[in-house]
Amino acid sequence: AQSVAQPEDQVNVAEGNPLTVKCTYSVSGNPYLFWYVQYPNRGLQFLLKYITGDNLVKGSYGFEAEFNKSQTSFHLKKPSALVSDSALYFCAVSGDYKLSFGAGTTVTVRA
Amino acid sequence: NAGVTQTPKFQVLKTGQSMTLQCAQDMNHEYMSWYRQDPGMGLRLIHYSVGAGITDQGEVPNGYNVSRSTTEDFPLRLLSAAPSQTSVYFCASKSQGTNTGELFFGEGSRLTVL
Numbered sequence: 607a608q609s610v611a612q613p614e615d616q617v618n619v620a621e622g623n624p625l626t627v628k629c630t631y632s633v634s635g636n637p638y639l640f641w642y643v644q645y646p647n648r649g650l651q652f653l654l655k656y657i658t659g660d661n662l663v664k665g666s667y668g669f670e671a672e673f674n675k676s677q678t679s680f681h682l683k684k685p686s687a688l689v690s691d692s693a694l695y696f697c698a699v700s701g702d703y704k705l706s707f708g709a710g711t712t713v714t715v716r717a
Numbered sequence: 718n719a720g721v722t723q724t725p726k727f728q729v730l731k732t733g734q735s736m737t738l739q740c741a742q743d744m745n746h747e748y749m750s751w752y753r754q755d756p757g758m759g760l761r762l763i764h765y766s767v768g769a770g771i772t773d774q775g776e777v778p779n780g781y782n783v784s785r786s787t788t789e790d791f792p793l794r795l796l797s798a799a800p801s802q803t804s805v806y807f808c809a810s811k812s813q814g815t816n817t818g819e820l821f822f823g824e825g826s827r828l829t830v831l
Contacts, residue, residue, distance in 0.1 A: 638816045649822035657817045700816040707759040
């Protein structure tokens, strides 16, 4: 079985500060990992994914994520957060034709 | 390009009623799926399809039916609605039934069962 865990329900940061949203995963076989963002009353939007290769993956809106196989982690990062980054973020792992999501982390960036 | 279109956006049902949530995509995607989103539980897979005529169960399939007669459409049927099915439902698609492609989501359908 595959699963992801997002240990923080909420993350609060000041605008301009670094933002990190944590994710750990469990999967047999190759880990295919994704981050999605959901703005209020909207569907989920794809941010980035790790399939293979470089452990640092760059995605949309200045976000990046670091894959760490030994720690089974795939943390989402942004060097300088914006108020407009306030949203619900989901980590997900893909396997056996299914995408399994974490519970989500609400990010609030204060001006 | 409309992407993934879900209808209706909002629906209120009484316990025991049936209804169909519609999903259509215009990207010629082979893979389509339905998720429900509940607070604190993320998204849970209900049913999915890897192509026309092929469907399979996800994590929480009980009380729901699906069919895939065309590549474009993937309706979700609630057979006899229950209050536990109050949720936000998302349809999503991707180009192939592989594990490496990203999903494209609709805007969601908010269902309330009284």
